[in-house]
Amino acid sequence: MTRPPQRATAFAPASASNLAVGFDILGHPAGPTGDRVTVTRRGEPGIVITGVTGVAGPLPMDPAANTATVGLLRMLDEVRPGFGLEVSIEKGIPLGSGTGGSAASAVAGIVAANALLPEPLEPAALFRYALMGEAVASGAVHGDNVAPCLFGGLVLVRSAEPMDVVTLPVPATLRCAMARPHQRLDTRAARQVLPSAYPLHDVIRQTANLAGVVAGCCTGDLALVGRSLRDVLIEPHRAALIPGFYEVKEAAMKAGALGCSISGAGPSLFAWCDGDAIADAVCDAMVAAFAACGVASDGWTCAVGGPGARVEEVS
Amino acid sequence: MTRPPQRATAFAPASASNLAVGFDILGHPAGPTGDRVTVTRRGEPGIVITGVTGVAGPLPMDPAANTATVGLLRMLDEVRPGFGLEVSIEKGIPLGSGTGGSAASAVAGIVAANALLPEPLEPAALFRYALMGEAVASGAVHGDNVAPCLFGGLVLVRSAEPMDVVTLPVPATLRCAMARPHQRLDTRAARQVLPSAYPLHDVIRQTANLAGVVAGCCTGDLALVGRSLRDVLIEPHRAALIPGFYEVKEAAMKAGALGCSISGAGPSLFAWCDGDAIADAVCDAMVAAFAACGVASDGWTCAVGGPGARVEEVS
Numbered sequence: 001m002t003r004p005p006q007r008a009t010a011f012a013p014a015s016a017s018n019l020a021v022g023f024d025i026l027g028h029p030a031g032p033t034g035d036r037v038t039v040t041r042r043g044e045p046g047i048v049i050t051g052v053t054g055v056a057g058p059l060p061m062d063p064a065a066n067t068a069t070v071g072l073l074r075m076l077d078e079v080r081p082g083f084g085l086e087v088s089i090e091k092g093i094p095l096g097s098g099t100g101g102s103a104a105s106a107v108a109g110i111v112a113a114n115a116l117l118p119e120p121l122e123p124a125a126l127f128r129y130a131l132m133g134e135a136v137a138s139g140a141v142h143g144d145n146v147a148p149c150l151f152g153g154l155v156l157v158r159s160a161e162p163m164d165v166v167t168l169p170v171p172a173t174l175r176c177a178m179a180r181p182h183q184r185l186d187t188r189a190a191r192q193v194l195p196s197a198y199p200l201h202d203v204i205r206q207t208a209n210l211a212g213v214v215a216g217c218c219t220g221d222l223a224l225v226g227r228s229l230r231d232v233l234i235e236p237h238r239a240a241l242i243p244g245f246y247e248v249k250e251a252a253m254k255a256g257a258l259g260c261s262i263s264g265a266g267p268s269l270f271a272w273c274d275g276d277a278i279a280d281a282v283c284d285a286m287v288a289a290f291a292a293c294g295v296a297s298d299g300w301t302c303a304v305g306g307p308g309a310r311v312e313e314v315s
Numbered sequence: 316m317t318r319p320p321q322r323a324t325a326f327a328p329a330s331a332s333n334l335a336v337g338f339d340i341l342g343h344p345a346g347p348t349g350d351r352v353t354v355t356r357r358g359e360p361g362i363v364i365t366g367v368t369g370v371a372g373p374l375p376m377d378p379a380a381n382t383a384t385v386g387l388l389r390m391l392d393e394v395r396p397g398f399g400l401e402v403s404i405e406k407g408i409p410l411g412s413g414t415g416g417s418a419a420s421a422v423a424g425i426v427a428a429n430a431l432l433p434e435p436l437e438p439a440a441l442f443r444y445a446l447m448g449e450a451v452a453s454g455a456v457h458g459d460n461v462a463p464c465l466f467g468g469l470v471l472v473r474s475a476e477p478m479d480v481v482t483l484p485v486p487a488t489l490r491c492a493m494a495r496p497h498q499r500l501d502t503r504a505a506r507q508v509l510p511s512a513y514p515l516h517d518v519i520r521q522t523a524n525l526a527g528v529v530a531g532c533c534t535g536d537l538a539l540v541g542r543s544l545r546d547v548l549i550e551p552h553r554a555a556l557i558p559g560f561y562e563v564k565e566a567a568m569k570a571g572a573l574g575c576s577i578s579g580a581g582p583s584l585f586a587w588c589d590g591d592a593i594a595d596a597v598c599d600a601m602v603a604a605f606a607a608c609g610v611a612s613d614g615w616t617c618a619v620g621g622p623g624a625r626v627e628e629v630s
């Protein structure tokens with residue numbers, strides 16, 4: 001009889017969500033940065049957080065308050081595998097950056113723990129546990145970071161509970177340029193600036209653009225995507241929270257982006273581009289524009305349909 | 316030198332719009348019924364309506380107030396072809412039925428007149444003139460009846476002004492069942508029951524469903540279309556205006572429809588179905604359910620990506 005695995009490490013990528021037209025429903029991975037979680041079997045039940053390293057500031061060491069472990073607690077409670085977990089978290093994604101850091105920690109923890117279970121869980125179960133961690137951080141249950149982080153690809157979260165996640169086709173040349181200011185914007189604060197209700201006229205324009213983006217991605221019509229990647233509903237309310245927003249967006253568009261808006265709740269911005277060369281130029285332009293506004297930032301480019309979380313090591 | 320054409324007749328089909336998830340932005344033809352307009356050159360400038368026949372009640376004989384001629388007046392004013400028009404209208408679509416009667420009259424008039432012009436107009440110009448007629452009837456500029464009626468196909472009106480009309484792929488087996496009660500519902504009245512603003516939570520659900528329907532049509536995933544063809548935004552407010560709505564919808568779903576909701580502003584209902592056999596059964600079930608509620612109705616089935624307006628005769 002072989003000894004069951006004692007320790008597993010999983011990596012989960014950053015992600016860009018909302019994507020201008022898909023508030024709470026659209027997202028895609030935005031690596032290469034991400035969070036890494038290592039879980040180790042312990043004889044006693046329950047969870048102990050043994051360490052938090054990386055780019056994040058102080059994080060709760062109470063497993064019931066940490067996004068990486070809230071879902072894990074529930075998983076152990078429901079699955080009852082007969083062991084507890086020591087959890088070590090390596091944050092590669094800054095908190096409050098709008099690039100899915102809470103989702104990545106939650107996903108990495110669940111995916112790592114899943115590798116220690118005698119019978120791996122179904123995708124829907126992994127999704128549900130990871131959502132619990134995300135909800136702690138954002139104050140709302142929405143899967144548009146968890147789903148792309150967990151499954152990869154450009155995803156539509158038609159429903160988070162019950163899970164209905166649809167992977168959308170991605171045009172071959174579509175790329176994403178990201179710019180992440182060295183500032184923190186609390187997701188809950190970014191939610192509080194949103195009106196509770198939206199005029200029908202704006203809803204119609206937003207839905208028309210959403211349909212254009214989805215149809216453009218499905219049919220490979222990047223011109224349609226470019227005409228449609230415009231946020232009339234959410235961006236106008238959140239832009240003021242992001243120093244340099246309009247300057248950076250203008251710089252991205254001038255450099256050839258198909259569209260540019262807020263990644264997640266911000267302050268990071270994303271820009272979709274046709275091809276690597278334009279994505280590189282747009283990325284440089286965005287970082288330069290942030291700098292011109294006195295804001296330091298990191299920039300990088302990535303695929304729109306990239307891979308999700310992966311188990312890196314089991315021993 | 317050949318004599319220029321003196322008379323032209325055009326036919327424009329009924330249409331189903333809104334389609335549960337695409338208020339003011341989605342529509343498709345819903346023939347075989349439609350309106351027919353004959354235009355005849357006259358030496359004097361301006362327009363004279365010489366007759367209105369068919370299923371409609373009394374219609375304005377003033378060309379500035381009739382949906383079939385408002386756009387024509389503007390066309391003559393801008394194009395200045397050197398002649399006026401006698402216009403005869405044969406209504407096949409009852410007014411206030413929710414199946415695009417105003418749009419069909421406007422489109423048929425424009426398409427017929429276009430056949431008499433020395434140089435035919437661009438599609439965008441035809442669309443713009445036809446929209447003017449539609450606006451007279453509905454009190455709002457929205458192209459989700461005019462576009463499918465004019466161009467055919469399942470169309471997304473990303474923007475009416477300027478025109479950005481996208482033809483969406485239609486799954487091969489997708490069919491539509493229609494049921495039109497013998498009752499009239501004024502489009503303006505149906506607009507007045509709509510709230511001016513919508514909660515973010517409902518907007519998120521509606522957009523998730525819209526994205527599902529568009530993606531499902533583009534990728535041929537009718538199961539996704541079926542899960543997504545649900546209106547949480549508009550239908551709840553308008554259902555009360557349609558006697559028998561919930562009974563007819565339930566009957567359609569029990570008979571196997573992918574989804575069922577209000578066609579246009581109602582009171583007609585549409586139901587999307589997978590295949591002819593189910594569409595026939597759904598159609599029968601809808602008409603029977605209306606009858607059980609004491610409401611007489613016509614039922615028919617049609618393609619979702621059927622043809623738009625056509626010139627029938629030029630002489």
